[in-house]
Amino acid sequence: MKITLCMVWLLALAFGIGGSLLVMLNFSGNLDRATETAVRSYRMVLSTLRIVDEISPQPDHSNLAQALSQMNTQGTAGWSALRLGGRYGAIYEDNNLAADLSQVPEGQGNEAVATIIRDGHGGRHIRISAYLYAADEALRLDQCYDISALYVQRDGQLRLYKWVFLAVIGIGGTLCWAMAYWLTRPLSALSAASKRFAAGDLGYRAKVSGDDEVGMLTEDFNAMAGKLQQNIEAIRDAAARQETFMGNFAHEMKNPMTAIIGYAELIRSQTLTEAEQMDAANYIFSEGKRLESLSLKLLDILLLKNKEVEFTRCRPAQLVGSMVQHLERVYAEQGIVLQCRCEEGECLLEPDLVRSLLVNLLDNARKAMDKGGNIYIVSQMTEDGCRLRILDTGRGIPEEEIAHITEAFYRVDKARSRAQGGVGLGLALCNEIVRLHNGSLKFESRIGNGTCVTVELRGGRL
Numbered sequence: 004m005k006i007t008l009c010m011v012w013l014l015a016l017a018f019g020i021g022g023s024l025l026v027m028l029n030f031s032g033n034l035d036r037a038t039e040t041a042v043r044s045y046r047m048v049l050s051t052l053r054i055v056d057e058i059s060p061q062p063d064h065s066n067l068a069q070a071l072s073q074m075n076t077q078g079t080a081g082w083s084a085l086r087l088g089g090r091y092g093a094i095y096e097d098n099n100l101a102a103d104l105s106q107v108p109e110g111q112g113n114e115a116v117a118t119i120i121r122d123g124h125g126g127r128h129i130r131i132s133a134y135l136y137a138a139d140e141a142l143r144l145d146q147c148y149d150i151s152a153l154y155v156q157r158d159g160q161l162r163l164y165k166w167v168f169l170a171v172i173g174i175g176g177t178l179c180w181a182m183a184y185w186l187t188r189p190l191s192a193l194s195a196a197s198k199r200f201a202a203g204d205l206g207y208r209a210k211v212s213g214d215d216e217v218g219m220l221t222e223d224f225n226a227m228a229g230k231l232q233q234n235i236e237a238i239r240d241a242a243a244r245q246e247t248f249m250g251n252f253a254h255e256m257k258n259p260m261t262a263i264i265g266y267a268e269l270i271r272s273q274t275l276t277e278a279e280q281m282d283a284a285n286y287i288f289s290e291g292k293r294l295e296s297l298s299l300k301l302l303d304i305l306l307l308k309n310k311e312v313e314f315t316r317c318r319p320a321q322l323v324g325s326m327v328q329h330l331e332r333v334y335a336e337q338g339i340v341l342q343c344r345c346e347e348g349e350c351l352l353e354p355d356l357v358r359s360l361l362v363n364l365l366d367n368a369r370k371a372m373d374k375g376g377n378i379y380i381v382s383q384m385t386e387d388g389c390r391l392r393i394l395d396t397g398r399g400i401p402e403e404e405i406a407h408i409t410e411a412f413y414r415v416d417k418a419r420s421r422a423q424g425g426v427g428l429g430l431a432l433c434n435e436i437v438r439l440h441n442g443s444l445k446f447e448s449r450i451g452n453g454t455c456v457t458v459e460l461r462g463g464r465l
Contacts, residue, residue: 006183011176018171022164030157034150038117038129041148044079045115045131049144052085052135056142067142081128082147085135119150126151189217193224205232259290312439314462317352319382319389320345326361327380334365338375341365348384351462356436363429364393364456371397371454384464388442391458400448408446409434433458 048071055070071085115133122128128147135142189212196209208225211218266283269275275283323343331341361380368378376396383390400408409430437444440460448454 004183006187007176007180010179010183011172014175014179015168015172018168018175022168026157026160026164029160030153033153033156037148037150037153041079041129041131041146041150042115042117044148045133045144045146048074048080048083048146049115049133049135052144056135071144079148080146081149082145084145086143086145120147127154186217189213189221193217193221196224196228200228200231205235259294262290263287312353312356314351314353314440316349316465317354317357318347318349319352319357319384319391320347322352322354322357323361323380323382323391326358326365330365334369334378337369337372339369339372340375340377341380342377343380343382345380345382346384348389348464350384350388350460350464352389352440352460353462356439357460360433360436360458361391361393363433364458367429368393368395368397368454368456371395371399373398376453385459385461387463388440388459388461391460393456393458394453396453399450399452400446400454401450402448405446405448409444 051074052067052070056067067085071083115131117129117131120128120130127150129150130145130147132143132145135144189209192212193209196207199207205228208228209221211221211225266287270280270283323345327341327343334341365378365380372395378396379392379394381392381394383392434444437458437460440462442459442461443457445457445459446454447457
């Protein structure tokens with residue numbers, strides 16, 4: 004509506020000023036031409052009278068009156084009067100107009116002076132006056148030329164212009180409203196989209212119409228809505244993960260604490276044999292160690308989230324080789340063959356964190372084997388760091404579980420993992436270590452064929 008009112012106001016202002024100016028300029032031009040024609044006709048009559056006065060022997064100027072009467076019947080003047088200085092009255096006067104036209108002011112010179120006057124009937128006339136000097140007596144010639152038709156024409160044009168003005172404003176206002184509606188319709192759709200989005204319909208998007216500024220605004224709104232939807236979904240996922248984390252943490256704390264309290268209560272009762280007391284103490288010790296491992300890993304994860312890592316020059320082949328040399332004897336006791344193949348080179352890493360990463364990944368591979376098997380470690384150099392691959396011949400991971408295995412307290416086989424002493428934090432810790440190295444952690448697995456873990460560490464090359 005504001006656009007429509009502004010456009011109508013501008014249209015009315017422009018058309019009103021332009022049309023009125025055009026009518027007035029046309030009238031002014033016609034009036035100037037009519038005045039010039041009347042002045043020329045008057046001068047011709049005035050020159051003729053002077054010639055007649057010069058050649059006429061009559062002292063009473065009757066010849067001038069007779070000549071003016073003849074010219075008046077044949078000329079364009081609507082009224083004529085010839086006066087003797089204003090002292091002796093009119094020598095000749097045409098009485099076709101009202102008497103007030105004969106009252107001409109004194110003091111005009113011998114140059115023709117034109118003025119516009121109104122008669123008693125509302126008509127308009129051009130009155131021209133000048134002095135004619137004859138026989139040492141000042142004679143004044145007055146003539147009036149009817150220009151009422153010009154005013155009638157102007158009034159008719161103004162009346163026509165008013166109707167045209169109203170028609171133009173009406174049609175123009177309708178077109179302006181239609182144009183404003185067409186221009187602002189995408190904004191209305193955008194407003195409706197924002198209301199639906201605010202009401203909770205996060206998937207709703209405004210329809211993009213055109214590639215103008217409004218279309219660009221709609222695209223920006225849709226992009227903002229998409230980003231906001233992603234953020235809201237991420238917040239919801241984070242809240243859900245936090246809730247799951249708290250539930251899992253409470254569950255992990257509950258079991259060992261229940262066992263510790265139960266066995267401690269048995270010991271306090273002093274009804275146990277020495278062997279039973281030793282078993283209870285051992286169970287309390289093992290569960291306490293388990294709680295200690297849980298708290299230490301949680302602390303490591305929290306520290307890594309806020310840690311500033313300082314990379315140093317390292318040889319991944321040396322880190323992997325020393326780790327394999329340290330663990331191969333322990334793994335061999337469980338029937339697991341540990342092998343590695345490393346490419347030489349240097350890159351920037353945090354060595355202690357990489358060792359922790361390898362320990363956790365190798366420990367998960369070991370727990371995935373029930374009756375022994377093989378674990379291969381492959382180290383390769385990349386443009387911005389290194390790539391580590393750990394392959395095992397264990398039981399594998401179901402495909403639907405892979406997306407969740409880096410979540411805290413998540414276990415693929417909960418009973419088996421708890422029996423093996425796991426708390427479900429190892430891969431979460433690995434994920435944080437990889438994040439600090441600007442890398443990625445990828446799992447590929449098939450049930451019964453083992454798992455391949457690919458770690459990209461992008462700390463930089465030297």
